[in-house]
Amino acid sequence: MATHFSPCSSSSSSSSSLTFSSEFTVCKPRRYCFSKWVSQVHPRIHARNHFRIKSSNGHPPNAVSMQDGMDGTPLAEGIKPEEQEIFFDLSDSEKVQSTLSITVVGASGDLAKKKIFPALFALYYEDCLPENFMVFGYARTKLTDEELRNVISGTLTCRIDKRANCEDKMEQFLKRCFYHSGQYDSEEHFAELDSKLKEKEAGKLSNRLFYLSIPPNIFVDVVRCVSYKASAVNGWTRVIVEKPFGRDSESSAELTRCLKQYLTEDQIFRIDHYLGKELVENLSVLRFSNLVFEPLWSRNYIRNVQLIFSEDFGTEGRGGYFDNYGIIRDIMQNHLLQILALFAMETPVSLEAEDIRNEKVKVLRSMRPLQLEDVIVGQYKGHNKGGKIYPGYSDDSTVPNDSLTPTFAAAALFINNARWDGVPFLMKAGKALHTRR
Numbered sequence: 001m002a003t004h005f006s007p008c009s010s011s012s013s014s015s016s017s018l019t020f021s022s023e024f025t026v027c028k029p030r031r032y033c034f035s036k037w038v039s040q041v042h043p044r045i046h047a048r049n050h051f052r053i054k055s056s057n058g059h060p061p062n063a064v065s066m067q068d069g070m071d072g073t074p075l076a077e078g079i080k081p082e083e084q085e086i087f088f089d090l091s092d093s094e095k096v097q098s099t100l101s102i103t104v105v106g107a108s109g110d111l112a113k114k115k116i117f118p119a120l121f122a123l124y125y126e127d128c129l130p131e132n133f134m135v136f137g138y139a140r141t142k143l144t145d146e147e148l149r150n151v152i153s154g155t156l157t158c159r160i161d162k163r164a165n166c167e168d169k170m171e172q173f174l175k176r177c178f179y180h181s182g183q184y185d186s187e188e189h190f191a192e193l194d195s196k197l198k199e200k201e202a203g204k205l206s207n208r209l210f211y212l213s214i215p216p217n218i219f220v221d222v223v224r225c226v227s228y229k230a231s232a233v234n235g236w237t238r239v240i241v242e243k244p245f246g247r248d249s250e251s252s253a254e255l256t257r258c259l260k261q262y263l264t265e266d267q268i269f270r271i272d273h274y275l276g277k278e279l280v281e282n283l284s285v286l287r288f289s290n291l292v293f294e295p296l297w298s299r300n301y302i303r304n305v306q307l308i309f310s311e312d313f314g315t316e317g318r319g320g321y322f323d324n325y326g327i328i329r330d331i332m333q334n335h336l337l338q339i340l341a342l343f344a345m346e347t348p349v350s351l352e353a354e355d356i357r358n359e360k361v362k363v364l365r366s367m368r369p370l371q372l373e374d375v376i377v378g379q380y381k382g383h384n385k386g387g388k389i390y391p392g393y394s395d396d397s398t399v400p401n402d403s404l405t406p407t408f409a410a411a412a413l414f415i416n417n418a419r420w421d422g423v424p425f426l427m428k429a430g431k432a433l434h435t436r437r
């Protein structure tokens with residue numbers, strides 16, 4: 001059941017020299033748009049000006065460096081803590097002459113289908129992608145370009161509004177989607193991908209983004225292959241990595257160390273898509289912009305806090321990823337812990353990302369180590385309801401029959417500080433439960 005991170009090789013990178021600029025942006029005509037690309041959220045509550053959330057260190061607010069401040073150390077080398085403008089205007093000629101290729105590694109998987117392709121289409125639909133862009137899917141599953149397009153088209157919706165040209169836009173978007181099948185640790189296969197990318201880039205200035213929609217234990221293999229064989233020659237190369245970032249502190253630090261053999265910190269974007277959800281984005285604003293809440297937000301008035309993640313569907317074919325991690329690493333350690341920290345933190349100096357991060361770190365440091373007797377875990381079983389059969393977790397063909405991986409967990413966490421002393425923070429997360437909320 002254990003997953004091993006592939007040891008990182010110490011051989012020096014043969015990758016081309018890479019150039020970077022600070023350019024993550026919001027959606028505006030003539031600008032690249034990436035800062036909210038996983039969920040295009042627009043907080044309904046507008047904070048007072050000094051409480052506007054901005055990105056520090058050039059990262060979009062919901063794709064942050066997990067290293068920054070988490071262990072109390074300064075930000076990673078080369079990253080300036082002060083706020084940077086995250087807009088990047090392209091001149092007309094750059095816009096036409098440059099290309100952006102987005103390679104979704106793990107394109108056959110759940111995340112790619114449910115979230116990434118639809119999000120990319122939403123960006124395209126809103127004219128937030130550059131004129132010359134293409135999307136490549138990469139995975140071991142053998143697919144043709146046409147088959148990938150069929151998979152993607154099944155996931156696309158015109159959810160922002162029903163503009164008349166939505167169907168046309170979908171068709172145009174799909175024409176820009178291509179597929180290459182390969183192994184995650186094969187430099188040869190990534191070299192083939194590189195040739196395909198080059199052919200489509202047609203000699204233009206090319207920026208390349210690799211979205212790692214795969215289990216974390218193969219991040220390093222992919223990054224090595226990208227770095228040696230598929231990084232941009234004359235533009236930037238960036239990598240987005242998903243949670244969970246390792247299995248524990250040790251493997252997380254090891255993962256960072258290994259990634260840094262091939263990438264600089266500002267090429268790496270760690271994402272937690274829950275931070276881009278409207279409810280979560282609004283939490284701090286709700287709390288700190290309403291005088292009525294702040295005085296009530298403590299042990300004096302709150303008996304307990306419950307953070308509940310409930311899905312009414314199972315893992316369904318995701319055993320390849322999920323079985324090695326389980327619900328605690330999949331949901332609790334990242335999504336719910338981030339929300340807990342946001343909820344419990346002291347008032348930050350401002351709602352700048354850096355100030356919020358500092359306060360969240362203080363909360364995490366004040367937490368009492370979790371006691372085993374304060375946790376329960378479980379795994380869903382199959383059942384029959386109303387004539388319909390609902391398979392159990394281990395009935396899934398991608399899950400080993402004897403798997404003990406938890407699909408449900410509940411825990412009581414405590415924060416040892418003046419505000420929250422004695423208040424249980426009850427965290428619950430489960431798959432294949434009765435409701436989705």
Ligand SMILES: NC(=O)C1=CN([C@@H]2O[C@H](COP(=O)(O)OP(=O)(O)OC[C@H]3O[C@@H](n4cnc5c(N)ncnc54)[C@H](OP(=O)(O)O)[C@@H]3O)[C@@H](O)[C@H]2O)C=CC1
Pocket residue numbers: 106107108109110111112114115139140141184212213214215216218242243244273317318319320321322330
């Ligand atoms: N699903 C979701 O809603 C979300 C997922 N994530 C994160 O995205 C990442 C991928 O998750 P998800 O897409 O759900 O998972 P999947 O199980 O669907 O895996 C994605 C792809 O990775 C490849 N893969 C799966 N298991 C292995 C393995 N053991 N070894 C090598 N390749 C494998 C498969 O492609 P092939 O066999 O074709 O190579 C698969 O299609 C995880 O880190 C997860 O935490 C984050 C947010 C939301």
Ligand SMILES: O=C1O[C@H](COP(=O)(O)O)[C@@H](O)[C@H](O)[C@H]1O
Pocket residue numbers: 273311330331
């Ligand atoms: O990160 C993950 O999130 C999804 C749930 O995301 P949501 O935005 O649809 O609520 C979860 O299904 C998946 O297991 C996990 O990896």
